Amino acid sequence: MKIALAQLNPTIGDLKNNAQQILKAAQQVTSQGVKLLLTPELSLCGYPPRDLLLNAHFITEMEQTLYQLARDLSPNLHVLVGLATANPDAIVTGGKPLFNSIALLAAGKVQKIFHKRLLPTYDVFDENRYFAPGSEPNWFVLDGIKIGVTVCEDLWNDEDYWGKRSYLANPIAELAELDIDLSINLSASPYSVGKQQVRSAILKHAATKYDRAVLYVNQIGANDDLIFDGCSLGFDRSGELVCRGTSFDRDLIIIEFDEVAKDLKPAKIQPQSDCTDAEIWAALVLGVRDYIHKCGFQKVILGLSGGIDSALVAAIAAEALGAENVLGVLMPSTYSSSHSVTDAIAVAANLGIETQTIPIGDLMQGFDRTLESQFKGTEFGLAEENIQSRIRGTLLMSMSNKFGYLLLSTGNKSEMAVGYCTLYGDMNGGLAVIADVPKMRVFSICKWLNREREIIPINIIIKPPSAELKPGQIDQDSLPPYEILDAILEAIVCEHQSIEQIVDRGFDPQIVTKITRLVKLAEFKRRQAPPGLKITDRAFGTGWRMPIASALR
Incomplete structure (x- = not known):
């Protein structure tokens, strides 16, 4: 069975054009015999939509756009689309009004709806503000293949990898217990230096630990301050990399799943820069281009x-x-x-x-x-x-x-x-x-x-x-040399260290105290x-x- 991963660049709130991106990708892969198309988390509305989700009309329009997209797609193709859906039990339970969902579209209809299980609230994430967590493992069967569905954070909670759990549930482990054949993760994972290597390591760990091939598709583009780098990935059951998408650009990757071996066959592996400066440059160029154009400037x-x-x-x-x-x-x-x-x-x-x-x-x-x-x-x-x-x-x-x-x-x-x-x-x-x-x-x-x-x-x-x-x-004249300043700032800002901890690393106490004070005053x-x-x-x-x-x- 052929599966396609579409690295899309949605504009937040632009439901019509985002749906057209999905439709265009679907049309490209249909002629190549693809049976299943994967798109990123919240691919229909763009990630992160933030307080647009508080607009009830926006949610209704999103649902209408989804059903229209289902009708426009080829009846022979199954497509997974990310969107926000209403939580019908919110009034009764007092829970959040929405789910962060994945819709399975096929034969002109919405066949199934899956809900994200783990909702991050750290750093730039605030999903608990809008969404209720899903409570059941997500999976479906296509051509006899049992496919487990996870959404972004659902993949990031393995205690064997991190040494701890941040959530009670481990969706990947639960799917393995259900004897799935293939695990897929639809994501909108923001870029930061070193993030690509971490994602790769997590996916490799999941594939080898559970003896299941895994596919991961990620959004690209920039939305406000966040940059999304794509770099979609696939690992076979032994943890070998079998496909990788382009970084910081749209891509459409087609890979084949062997139903007999229950494994992924090798496909296109895009080269990845090992130069941090080159990586940051590409991220900033993309960030500027998207911010300017999505805000309507030239x-x-x-x-x-x-x-x-x-x-x-x-x-x-x-x-x-x-x-x-x-x-x-x-x-x-x-x-x-x-x-x-x-x-x-x-x-x-x-x-x-x-x-x-x-x-x-x-x-x-x-x-x-x-x-x-x-x-x-x-x-x-x-x-x-x-x-x-x-x-x-x-x-x-x-x-x-x-x-x-x-x-x-x-x-x-x-x-x-x-x-x-x-x-x-x-x-x-x-x-x-x-x-x-x-x-x-x-x-x-x-x-x-x-x-x-x-x-x-x-x-x-x-x-x-x-x-x-x-x-x-x-x-x-008034600051220490930048190599010293940046090291102290890294300890203060990124590592949340105290003055005493930073001084213990060998930095001058007066300089550390001064820089700490300046950071606070500049807020x-x-x-x-x-x-x-x-x-x-x-x-x-x-x-x-x-x-x-x-x-x-």
């Missing part, structure tokens, strides 16, 4: 400072949208070094993007005159420095409003963590492209970009980072930041839920 604007962060963002934008759709604006002040301008022009030339220059010296003097009486008798400090950033932010937002370009914010994760960014200044924007990329990784990606030809000018990479808000300023800034693309396990986005006002050290 072009972007950003400030080009001559620094490494804006250079990397410009490169990502040019790759994602085409150089003709990227505008870089230079806004030199009296404190800007000559190389800031020449480096910005050089990176723009390498990328082929348009630039415009707006000197802000006169505007700075105007602010100084206007605030002279209010600031009289005080020393030059942060307030004056930040005026420059806010002038630039205002100019960029004005051009964004005037011409309909989306403004890209260029701050990195290290700056966002410690608050080295200006509210209503360089934090302005509709998307923070590298807000989850630590500074040392920014350097690493830029060096990787230059592996064949110079894209990021060498001077940008080797010069000391500086905001250039006062004469001779460099970041390390009110991060709350007002544009959405940032998530590429690590712990980003300052929907999964970061720290209070602004708190007394915890």
Whole structure:
């Protein structure tokens, strides 16, 4: 029996076009003798739909779209489609009003509905807000083959792999006890660095532990801050990889299940990069492209400072949208070094993007005159420095409003963590492209970009980072070297370690205390930041839920 895995890129809420994607994939595989088509979790509405699920009309329309899709499909093809369905017992039981479901479509009808068993509530996930968990193992028989159905998190609860259980149920184990022939998992698993290797290991473990072949199909694309990398997988009963889909792109994989051996036959295995910088680059390019297009924009604007962060963002934008759709604006002040301008022009030339220059010296003097009486008798400090950033932010937002370009914010994760960014200044924007990329990784990606030809000018990479808000300023005037800062931030943000624990690892107590304090104080800034693309396990986005006002050290 031939089975197809469709890596789809749904737009959240676009039921009609998402259904068309499924239908198109179905039409492609029908002529190749495929009997079963797998699509990702919530493939009809897109993942994560979040509070769109609170709209009763949306749920009704989703059901209507599903039934229409069933009628449009070839009667000889079975298709598994992800959607949200109503929970008829919610009023009686007081449970959640919906299920995260998979519908089996065939012969013009909805043949069966399966419900996701395990509902994640950690990090970016909040499924318990909307869904009731399914209570029964999910399976069906097709051409004499007993196929077990799981949805994303249902696969991630094996105590032998993790050393613990996060939920009482283990859907994979329950299906094995029912003597299924093939296990399938329909997923919308967000990308983070290293996630592909973890998924592969979990699937291999499930195949070998239960002596069952397993197929896994994943969504691709980006929805707001989340990036989905596809990389659908198949493992045979012995745990050997038999198919792998493309990373960060649509794909349609066809594989055959041997009914006699009850195993999968080898099929297409797409190559996978072993370079972390290349992987992150692909994720960010996809994230920018989808965010811009799904929000209805065509072009972007950003400030080009001559620094490494804006250079990397410009490169990502040019790759994602085409150089003709990227505008870089230079806004030199009296404190800007000559190389800031020449480096910005050089990176723009390498990328082929348009630039415009707006000197802000006169505007700075105007602010100084206007605030002279209010600031009289005080020393030059942060307030004056930040005026420059806010002038630039205002100019960029004005051009964004005037011409309909989306403004890209260029701050990195290290700056966002410690608050080295200006509210209503360089934090302005509709998307923070590298807000989850630590500074040392920014350097690493830029060096990787230059592996064949110079894209990021060498001077940008080797010069000391500086905001250039006062004469001779460099970041390390007030911060430790970035390799030290990033290591401390990793311990604070990702590993949730205390000051004492971090100091025990050999870091200076005063520096650790200072950085910990800065992370806490910057929370009110991060709350007002544009959405940032998530590429690590712990980003300052929907999964970061720290209070602004708190007394915890």
